[in-house]
Amino acid sequence: xxxAARIVCLIAGAVCVPAWxxxxxxERAPIPGGxxxxxxxxxxxxxxxxxxxxxxxxxxxSNADFARFVxxxxxxxxxxxxxxxxxxxxxxxxxxNTAPGAGLDSQPVTQVSxxxxxxxxxxxxxxxxxxxxxxxxxxxxxxxxxARADPKWRxxxxxxxxxxxTDSLPAAGSTAPNFYGVRDVHxxxxxxxxxxxxxxxxxxxxxxxxxxxxxxxxxxALTMEQxxxxxxxxxxATLSSMQANYTSSSMGFRCVTGPEPGP
Amino acid sequence: xxxxxxxxxxxxxxxxxxQTTSTTSAPADTGGSRSGDFGPxxxxxxxxxxxxxxxxxxxxxxxxxxxxxxxxxxxEVEREIAxxxxxxxxxxGGTVPGSFIRVRQGDTVEFHLKNHPSSKMPHNIDLxxxxxxxxxxxxxxxxxxxxxxxxxxxxxxxLYVYHCATAPVGMHVANGMYGLxxxxxxxxxSAVDHEFYVMQGDFYTxxxxxxxxxxxxDMQKAIDxxxxxxxxNGAETALTGPNALKAKTGQRIRMFVGNGGPNLVSSxxxxxxxxxxxxxxxxxxxxxxxxxxxxxxxxxxxxxxxTEVPGNYILVDHSIFRAFNKGALAILEVxxxxxxxIYSGKQADESYLSDKVGSLAPVAAAAAAKEAxxxxxxxxxxxxxxLFKGTCSTCHQDTGLGLPNVFPPLAKSDYLxxxxxxxxxxxxxxxSGPVTVNGSAFNSVMPPMSQLNDDEIANxxxxxxxxxxxxxxxxxxxxxxxxxxxxxxxxGAAH
Numbered sequence: 001x002x003x004a005a006r007i008v009c010l011i012a013g014a015v016c017v018p019a020w021x022x023x024x025x026x027e028r029a030p031i032p033g034g035x036x037x038x039x040x041x042x043x044x045x046x047x048x049x050x051x052x053x054x055x056x057x058x059x060x061x062s063n064a065d066f067a068r069f070v071x072x073x074x075x076x077x078x079x080x081x082x083x084x085x086x087x088x089x090x091x092x093x094x095x096x097n098t099a100p101g102a103g104l105d106s107q108p109v110t111q112v113s114x115x116x117x118x119x120x121x122x123x124x125x126x127x128x129x130x131x132x133x134x135x136x137x138x139x140x141x142x143x144x145x146x147a148r149a150d151p152k153w154r155x156x157x158x159x160x161x162x163x164x165x166t167d168s169l170p171a172a173g174s175t176a177p178n179f180y181g182v183r184d185v186h187x188x189x190x191x192x193x194x195x196x197x198x199x200x201x202x203x204x205x206x207x208x209x210x211x212x213x214x215x216x217x218x219x220x221a222l223t224m225e226q227x228x229x230x231x232x233x234x235x236x237a238t239l240s241s242m243q244a245n246y247t248s249s250s251m252g253f254r255c256v257t258g259p260e261p262g263p
Numbered sequence: 264x265x266x267x268x269x270x271x272x273x274x275x276x277x278x279x280x281x282q283t284t285s286t287t288s289a290p291a292d293t294g295g296s297r298s299g300d301f302g303p304x305x306x307x308x309x310x311x312x313x314x315x316x317x318x319x320x321x322x323x324x325x326x327x328x329x330x331x332x333x334x335x336x337x338x339e340v341e342r343e344i345a346x347x348x349x350x351x352x353x354x355x356g357g358t359v360p361g362s363f364i365r366v367r368q369g370d371t372v373e374f375h376l377k378n379h380p381s382s383k384m385p386h387n388i389d390l391x392x393x394x395x396x397x398x399x400x401x402x403x404x405x406x407x408x409x410x411x412x413x414x415x416x417x418x419x420x421x422l423y424v425y426h427c428a429t430a431p432v433g434m435h436v437a438n439g440m441y442g443l444x445x446x447x448x449x450x451x452x453s454a455v456d457h458e459f460y461v462m463q464g465d466f467y468t469x470x471x472x473x474x475x476x477x478x479x480x481d482m483q484k485a486i487d488x489x490x491x492x493x494x495x496n497g498a499e500t501a502l503t504g505p506n507a508l509k510a511k512t513g514q515r516i517r518m519f520v521g522n523g524g525p526n527l528v529s530s531x532x533x534x535x536x537x538x539x540x541x542x543x544x545x546x547x548x549x550x551x552x553x554x555x556x557x558x559x560x561x562x563x564x565x566x567x568x569x570t571e572v573p574g575n576y577i578l579v580d581h582s583i584f585r586a587f588n589k590g591a592l593a594i595l596e597v598x599x600x601x602x603x604x605i606y607s608g609k610q611a612d613e614s615y616l617s618d619k620v621g622s623l624a625p626v627a628a629a630a631a632a633k634e635a636x637x638x639x640x641x642x643x644x645x646x647x648x649x650l651f652k653g654t655c656s657t658c659h660q661d662t663g664l665g666l667p668n669v670f671p672p673l674a675k676s677d678y679l680x681x682x683x684x685x686x687x688x689x690x691x692x693x694x695s696g697p698v699t700v701n702g703s704a705f706n707s708v709m710p711p712m713s714q715l716n717d718d719e720i721a722n723x724x725x726x727x728x729x730x731x732x733x734x735x736x737x738x739x740x741x742x743x744x745x746x747x748x749x750x751x752x753x754x755g756a757a758h
Contacts, residue, residue: 089380089408151483155469161383161434162351162479190383230431230482234384237430241385241406248407250383 026065026173028055028126028257029181036136036146039232049132054258056129056137059173060108060184060191061120061254063100066091069120071098076116086113089247106171108189108252114244117192121255128194129256131239135232138186140179148229157231160187186231189252190238194260197244293448293547296394299418301369301449304330308373313362316496317508319458319519320365322451328369335362336377337386337405337427337440344466344492345499345590347475352439352497353384353427359497360462360523361425361442368420368446373412374399380408385429390415391561392423392444400428420448422545422563424521433525437467437485439497441523443563448547455567456514461593462521463529463558463580464497465490472589472713488526493585495578495593502578502593510570512599517567521545524560530581531558531566533595535574540567555581572606573599588714625649629722633740640725640737647726650719654712655727663731669707671700674731683728683736687746690720717743 031054038049070076070091077098078091089111095101100109112120114128121127129137141147148154175183242251308330312320323329338357344350355361366372378386385406389398393415402413427440443460467485468478472492484491495502502508510516522529532555541553545563550556558564578593579586586592601608629646632638652661655673659665663674673679678700679686693711697704712720721740728736 087408155479155482158482159469159479162477230434233431234434238383238385238406241404241429243406246406246409249381250407 026057026059026061026254028255029058031056031133031137031180031182031256033136036139038132038135039229040131040135040236042132049135051132051136052259052261054129054133054256056133056180056182056256057126057254058177058182059254060189060252061117062106062172063094063109064105066109066112066120067099067105069123073119073123076119081116083245085115085245087245087247089249090116092247093249103168106174107169108172108184110169110189110249110252111247112192112251112253113247114192114196114242117253118194120253124255126255126257127260128192128253130195130261131193131198132261133256134191134193137178137180137182138232140182140185142176142178145179148232154229154231157186160231161234184254190235190248190250192251192253193239196239196242293420296418299368299420300416301328304328304371308332310334311364311366311372313356313364314460315356315358315362316360316460316462317502318363319460320363320445323365323367323370323447324451325367325370326449328367328371330371330373331366332373332375333364334375334377335364335388336379337382338379339382339384341477343498343500344468344478344494345473348468348470348473349477350466350468351477351480353386353435354439355388355425355427355442359439359441359464360460360521361440363442363460363519364425364444366417366444366446367451368417368449370417370446371414372417373414374403375410375412376403376405377410378405378407382407384435386427386435386440387411387429388425389428390423390425390444392417392419392421392425392446394418397428398425404429417446420446420547422446422519422521422542422565424523424561424563426523426561433485434480434482436523436525437465437480439464439466439523441521443519443521445519452517454515455517457508457510457516459508459516459518459595461495461502461508461518461578462497462523463493463495463527463531463591464523465525465527466492466494468492471711485525490527490585490589493527493580493589493591495591499590499592504594507575507594507596509596509598512570512573512597512602514570515567516570516595517565519563519565520558521563522558522560526560527580527582527585528560529558529591530555531564532556532579532581533566533568534577534579535572536568536570536576538566538568541565570597570599572602573597623649626719626722630718633718640729643722643725643737644729645726646719647722647724648730650715650723651726654715655723658709663727663733668703668705671698671703671705671707673727673733675733676700679727680734683724683738684742684746686724686727687720687738687743688750690715690724691743691747692750717741717747 033051033053035048035050037047041047042049074080079097081090090113091111093111118128139146139148141153170188173183175188177183178185305327306329311331311333314320335355337355339351339353340357341349341351352359376388385404387400387403387405389400391398393399395415399413399415403411405411423444425442425444427435429435467481468491469481470478500506520531538553540549540551541556542549542565543556545565556564574597576595576597580591625645626649629638629642632642658670659673663672665672678698690712693709695708697706717740720743721738724738
């Protein structure tokens with residue numbers, strides 16, 4: 001049934017050739033994995049996280065990519081999606097229910113909920129990256145797998161925050177590739193991660209001293225281990241402010257393949 | 264009913280105090296939060312009137328506890344921090360400081376925090392006037408395009424800072440996320456002619472002070488507590504020129520002054536006025552006849568004074584380099600009849616030859632001529648001489664000879680005359696490290712002369728090139744401007 005729908009859609013696409021039907025889906029870059037010092041320690045007194053090899057989209061998912069998805073899976077159209085899966089901001093920047101407006105095709109898709117992003121990846125036999133996978137890739141600069149101690153690199157990332165969110169987004173895949181050949185990791189959009197539900201960091205990072213509140217230990221360790229890594233702090237704060245049906249004009253995503261990370 | 268009980272209790276306390284401590288007794292305390300609950304809200308809910316600085320919300324005028332609804336919207340906005348310099352502020356209500364909130368002690372405040380859909384960041388609010396963990400921070404954590412709600416009872420009277428407490432807290436505060444909430448005492452505040460809302464904050468940009476263009480937040484400078492700007496109400500021009508605060512003579516002025524920080528403590532002072540009354544730290548008790556009052560970061564103060572003499576009164580942080588080199592200046596313009604009996608104005612102005620710095624008239628003349636396009640080399644030299652004596656002669660000496668082994672000479676200096684354009688860069692950017700001048704080695708530091716504008720540097724250099732038998736030449740404002748524009752600031756450069 002699903003296959004049939006896809007073929008019809010492709011034929012329709014061939015007839016009217018909407019721009020979103022043309023752009024190829026992102027390729028995936030191999031990520032070797034390994035252990036690294038994480039900003040969110042997995043357990044008390046454990047600073048390192050282990051990441052198994054996986055493959056990650058070289059760029060963020062674009063509006064064109066997502067338009068193909070909603071046309072193949074109309075239950076994810078903004079006029080049909082269940083509210084529990086996406087709030088009222090879902091795809092609100094598109095002029096219609098099935099296609100992004102002119103000029104939006106190549107930009108990273110935003111205003112998508114975690115549920116929608118997850119469904120998109122699953123429809124592509126992939127999944128959202130786990131936080132540690134994302135963080136592992138995001139530690140890389142253009143030349144080094146872990147550039148987090150480089151103040152210049154950090155400042156360059158921070159400068160994204162000096163630009164208002166009302167600026168239009170650059171095309172997905174238009175920023176320079178990092179060490180692994182992955183683009184758009186910093187300075188474009190926030191990105192959903194698979195384990196959003198465990199990103200429970202206190203809204204108030206001054207509460208780090210309270211030992212009763214386990215959910216705060218992430219930030220507590222953070223402020224002790226990498227207290228000047230503001231760029232990553234803000235990403236975590238943002239993810240932890242979002243619930244799975246929330247959407248925002250700065251939140252996009254990409255997919256990965258590989259075994260789901262275990263405990 | 265409960266009110267009467269509290270008043271009765273307060274009277275009782277006063278009576279007790281007088282009995283036990285003889286004639287110079289301290290006044291009884293207000294009871295703090297223990298005496299701040301006047302029972303459930305009465306009447307229909309009231310919408311709080313929020314005002315943008317420097318305006319202050321009107322007095323509540325209420326005599327019973329009410330339910331007050333506050334709707335505050337977080338907006339991330341790009342605007343000028345100084346002339347030609349843009350910065351992305353994170354704001355409560357679109358302004359720095361955020362909207363002024365005014366309630367009465369005992370009010371039940373239903374607080375709605377809305378985060379504009381265009382925001383990049385989640386935000387929340389910690390009101391220092393809240394009794395409860397985090398001051399509301401965790402309860403108000405709000406994703407972009409969402410709204411949250413929490414309710415508190417304002418148990419303590421006083422003037423309180425509110426601010427964002429989302430990680431990284433320092434950065435949210437440094438970007439302007441603070442404001443004031445006034446919890447009026449039950450009887451209200453005394454009547455005055457003007458109330459103003461002013462808040463100091465320190466700002467950290469990658470570019471140096473007044474470096475044009477869009478400037479990003481500099482994390483390292485913030486951690487080092489080395490601000491680029493120290494400002495009242497979030498911009499260098501927020502309360503100057505046409506935006507100056509205005510009052511008349513013979514008026515009572517009350518200022519609600521906060522300090523958002525994130526780092527600096529303010530030595531708040533109004534040049535030419537004396538605070539008749541200071542409710543220090545925004546509390547209940549007051550000090551009288553105060554020149555300068557400290558405002559901690561995350562603290563506030565209420566000051567009152569009476570205007571007598573017309574003129575401009577300058578609000579400063581009296582840690583004075585902040586005022587003159589980082590922007591901590593605001594102006595209160597007082598109009599009205601002169602009062603020569605109180606302040607005469609200048610009664611004498613005679614030459615006094617020991618004064619090192621001459622009249623600044625040639626500087627003004629040169630600036631006007633430049634504007635009119637009639638500037639001559641001679642005018643430049645005259646203006647440059649005055650400026651040189653005010654700034655450069657301290658080290659290079661009036662004779663241009665400098666000091667042996669310490670400050671290089673400018674008179675017949677081979678280093679200077681070999682490359683006259685290079686001199687522009689030296690003044691704009693400073694010069695440190697070893698140089699050889701007229702055969703002598705110097706290894707010293709000249710700081711960038713950031714206080715001088717392009718005009719002034721052109722005039723100084725033209726003076727230097729045409730004095731002490733130097734072989735002449737002329738530097739134009741345009742040449743200085745070009746050098747300044749072509750200079751890439753090193754990261755974290757000092758101002």
